[in-house]
Amino acid sequence: MHRFSLLLLLIFGTLVRAQTPQPSAQQLVQDAMQKQQAGDLEGAVKEYRQFLKTHPEATPIHSNLGAALAGLGRYEEAVPEYKAALKQSPSFTQARLNLAIAFYKMGRISDAATQLVRVHAEDPANHQAVLLLGDCYLRMGQNKDVIHSLQPEQKKSPDDLAIAYMLGTALLRDKQRDEGAAVIDRILRNGDSAESHLLLGMTKFEAMEYPAAIADLTKAAEIDPNLPDVYSYLGQAQMASGDMKAARDAFEKELSVNPNDFESNVRLAVLLKQDGNYERAHQLLDRALLVRPKDPGALYQVGATYLAAGDLNPALRSLEALVKQYPEFLEPHVSLAQVYYRLRRKEEGDREREIVQKLKAEQDAQQSKAKGDAQTRP
Numbered sequence: 001m002h003r004f005s006l007l008l009l010l011i012f013g014t015l016v017r018a019q020t021p022q023p024s025a026q027q028l029v030q031d032a033m034q035k036q037q038a039g040d041l042e043g044a045v046k047e048y049r050q051f052l053k054t055h056p057e058a059t060p061i062h063s064n065l066g067a068a069l070a071g072l073g074r075y076e077e078a079v080p081e082y083k084a085a086l087k088q089s090p091s092f093t094q095a096r097l098n099l100a101i102a103f104y105k106m107g108r109i110s111d112a113a114t115q116l117v118r119v120h121a122e123d124p125a126n127h128q129a130v131l132l133l134g135d136c137y138l139r140m141g142q143n144k145d146v147i148h149s150l151q152p153e154q155k156k157s158p159d160d161l162a163i164a165y166m167l168g169t170a171l172l173r174d175k176q177r178d179e180g181a182a183v184i185d186r187i188l189r190n191g192d193s194a195e196s197h198l199l200l201g202m203t204k205f206e207a208m209e210y211p212a213a214i215a216d217l218t219k220a221a222e223i224d225p226n227l228p229d230v231y232s233y234l235g236q237a238q239m240a241s242g243d244m245k246a247a248r249d250a251f252e253k254e255l256s257v258n259p260n261d262f263e264s265n266v267r268l269a270v271l272l273k274q275d276g277n278y279e280r281a282h283q284l285l286d287r288a289l290l291v292r293p294k295d296p297g298a299l300y301q302v303g304a305t306y307l308a309a310g311d312l313n314p315a316l317r318s319l320e321a322l323v324k325q326y327p328e329f330l331e332p333h334v335s336l337a338q339v340y341y342r343l344r345r346k347e348e349g350d351r352e353r354e355i356v357q358k359l360k361a362e363q364d365a366q367q368s369k370a371k372g373d374a375q376t377r378p
Helices: 002-019 025-040 041-054 060-069 075-088 093-105 107-122 127-140 142-157 161-173 178-188 194-206 210-225 230-238 244-257 261-274 278-291 294-306 312-325 330-342 346-376
Strands: none
Touching: 025 041, 025 060, 041 060, 060 075, 060 093, 060 127, 075 093, 093 107, 093 127, 107 127, 107 210, 107 278, 127 142, 127 161, 161 178, 161 194, 178 194, 194 210, 210 230, 230 244, 230 261, 244 261, 261 278, 261 294, 278 294, 294 312, 294 330, 312 330, 330 346
């Protein structure tokens, strides 16, 4: 009797479920959009995905799903949805901008810049896109590209301090000190600010006036401890002054608010390598290379960290690839010679040592010529 009743219950439940009407595709989308607007992103994701099972060709829904996933911080899941939308509709500019933002949030700055270049070409009036592109260029160290992209924007919006700050930073890094000073003056006219002290500190740092730079950068950090780059430059100035403990603390603070800062990742990795913390050093270098994938300095530190840890085979692979790509870069040849000798590959070690001697001689000749030219200038 018990088994028979249970069987009836199961059959009845199945019949009830079969008779329950399923929501239409239109109802699913409308409900998902309402949930997304109301902040129920998990619910929206579930219903967008249910809809896309039967309508994968719906370009805007892939984009909506990507936006809902990004809103939950699930950027790696959002990326393929934006890509699906763009595969179906390559001119869908908003989806491309959202894809760029997802890459940016993931620290894939180079990938973000690639998408933003296209957004800017298709929609030159998109202010958000050009500002984010300028920021990407700045993080990638492409200062001339920052200048090229933001100078027209500054003419349109001369009072926009975000543009002034990025443009001033790029000009100072590009050694265009007079033009950079003009931008700093514009910021200073708005009163005492963290941005003005940061730019002044950067100017003094570039001039190798490290104590004065530290004073301005410390003031900037006191006014706004969350200002991007402030602790990065403070750490660099402290490192140049020989205060490695203070530099490490500054880089840690920078990365706590700005985890994709290239300089802080690389320089802190160098300090950690010296202390034997090779695992975290590699983690920081991996993050730095997301921002600047081809940077020779960061790539060299990868090989140097393997060498310091005694991991000779990965050190060999890293350094051989680097000297092939950057044959005039001296330090990788020095380290590669060490690796060859430790692997008892004397002939190859001797070859690298000869390259080192040749490169050093060329550098000494260039320095002597530059010094002579400087002395003969009126």
